[in-house]
Amino acid sequence: MSQYPPAQGAPVPEPSVRVLPVVDGVQPERADAARNRARLLEAASRLVAEHGAGHVTMEAVAAAASVGKGTVFRRFGDRAGLMRALLDHAEQAYQKAFLFGPAPLGPGSPAAERLEAFGIATLRHLETYVDLYLASERCPTRRYSFPARAVQATHVAALLRQAGVTGDVELLTQALLGYLDAGLVNHLRTVRRLPAERVEAGWKDLVARMVREDH
Amino acid sequence: MSQYPPAQGAPVPEPSVRVLPVVDGVQPERADAARNRARLLEAASRLVAEHGAGHVTMEAVAAAASVGKGTVFRRFGDRAGLMRALLDHAEQAYQKAFLFGPAPLGPGSPAAERLEAFGIATLRHLETYVDLYLASERCPTRRYSFPARAVQATHVAALLRQAGVTGDVELLTQALLGYLDAGLVNHLRTVRRLPAERVEAGWKDLVARMVREDH
Structure with a gap:
């Protein structure tokens, strides 16, 4: 817990690796795969913010991120996987x-x-x-x-x-x-x-x- | 909510009918059936207090209340029904x-x-x-x-x-x-x-x- 609490005014280190426990762990990815994944998740986040989680489908995410539906399925497996990642x-x-x-x-x-x-x-x-x-x-x-x-x-x-x-x-x-x-x-x-x-x-x-x- | 808050020192009316919303509603019963039911539930409550809910079986309740197993099944249907009633x-x-x-x-x-x-x-x-x-x-x-x-x-x-x-x-x-x-x-x-x-x-x-x- 050395970063806690951070000294006031000290430069805040950007965590370069995933150190926080989160809801669902994922494996490290190659840089381009990680970028791709982040882009899909940003698109999915926008859809949730605009329409609610109920309206986020694999198809809608593919369309919002301008990729093929197959890319979304390959990345997240199914809708439940997408929701966990999101x-x-x-x-x-x-x-x-x-x-x-x-x-x-x-x-x-x-x-x-x-x-x-x-x-x-x-x-x-x-x-x-x-x-x-x-x-x-x-x-x-x-x-x-x-x-x-x-x-x-x-x-x-x-x-x-x-x-x-x-x-x-x-x-x-x-x-x-x-x-x-x-x-x-x-x-x-x-x-x-x-x-x-x-x-x-x-x-x-x-x-x-x-x-x-x-x- | 006329009984709320009760006047201090006033006699507290014993509710003669079931007026409180509870977890699982039941139909009114005949007096002997109600007594029987209460006896089974008291036995089940003792078992929960002593051994935990996991150990309360239809058989154990029958034994604790000195009735046949069939009586417990007729009264509560199954273990889930007994648990809800309890x-x-x-x-x-x-x-x-x-x-x-x-x-x-x-x-x-x-x-x-x-x-x-x-x-x-x-x-x-x-x-x-x-x-x-x-x-x-x-x-x-x-x-x-x-x-x-x-x-x-x-x-x-x-x-x-x-x-x-x-x-x-x-x-x-x-x-x-x-x-x-x-x-x-x-x-x-x-x-x-x-x-x-x-x-x-x-x-x-x-x-x-x-x-x-x-x-």
């Missing part, structure tokens, strides 16, 4: 943003502000990818053991400590992450129909209650 | 305790104390029944729409308001309930191997942070 790709970008990106989400801002920004970034990330997260977490016992959740927990716990929070930081972290659970956010946004702004304000309130000085 | 039965007792039971869990104590007691009661309830809850919540999107969760949410929101908490009580309620999620509690207890006392202390800390005076 979630993995999105998760990497999201993790990079809160670990290495610009402040206040990335290093350089006070811990309480970074914590606020982390929740907002997570809620916005879920706004686009919630369907993929829900599809990937069929088993309720495994939800909390995902490597990606461990990355979130490490980050939140570090920020809580930096913010001077005393108490059982590990458990407070679990409570905070519970608010960012894909199933809960989906429930609040689509079943309860709460506006995104209200859910984001709820996160800020929660953080304020966690970090204010102990009584 | 969860329903346990859920009713748990709900009754926090809605109508003795203080500090039931009416009569200050709201913050009741909120503390509610979490502890929920964690202890899960300590016994977590396997059944996990088995019943296969679908992550439905977890938050269970009627039983709505009962918990109504209760927690009412206590937060009584404790004078300002802010978005509905969302703070969701954050608190996130800590009591069956999957999370299971993760903390069986994967992370945290002692029950620590998880209970974490709940108390969380409640304290929620209800202390706004800054």
Whole structure:
């Protein structure tokens, strides 16, 4: 954990190799294959953002990336493989943003502000990818053991400590992450129909209650 | 919701009919059939408490209740039916305790104390029944729409308001309930191997942070 927390103002190393645990591991690829793959995933990400995960088909991705359908099938096997790769790709970008990106989400801002920004970034990330997260977490016992959740927990716990929070930081972290659970956010946004702004304000309130000085 | 919140010191009406939404609805039964059913479920509950849900078979319940195996099968259909009925039965007792039971869990104590007691009661309830809850919540999107969760949410929101908490009580309620999620509690207890006392202390800390005076 030598990069954690990064020194303020220090140059942020661009990770040259994949070091973060992500949802679905992949093998290293040749540079051109990796570029090709990234291009297909960018196209798929745009489709998810515009139309939702339900509308992303192998054909639509091929068309959006201007390649043949066969290329998409060779690369991802089937639609489930594409969805896993897409979630993995999105998760990497999201993790990079809160670990290495610009402040206040990335290093350089006070811990309480970074914590606020982390929740907002997570809620916005879920706004686009919630369907993929829900599809990937069929088993309720495994939800909390995902490597990606461990990355979130490490980050939140570090920020809580930096913010001077005393108490059982590990458990407070679990409570905070519970608010960012894909199933809960989906429930609040689509079943309860709460506006995104209200859910984001709820996160800020929660953080304020966690970090204010102990009584 | 005329019974909510109950006046302090007022006689607590024993609900004569099933008015609470529970995990799995059943039809009204004749008195002797209901007694029979209750006896089988008590036997099954004892088995769960002693050996865990995995060890509760139709045969074991029949033996524990001193009836023939056929009686258990006629009553519950199959093991899945028995498990649903058992969860329903346990859920009713748990709900009754926090809605109508003795203080500090039931009416009569200050709201913050009741909120503390509610979490502890929920964690202890899960300590016994977590396997059944996990088995019943296969679908992550439905977890938050269970009627039983709505009962918990109504209760927690009412206590937060009584404790004078300002802010978005509905969302703070969701954050608190996130800590009591069956999957999370299971993760903390069986994967992370945290002692029950620590998880209970974490709940108390969380409640304290929620209800202390706004800054």
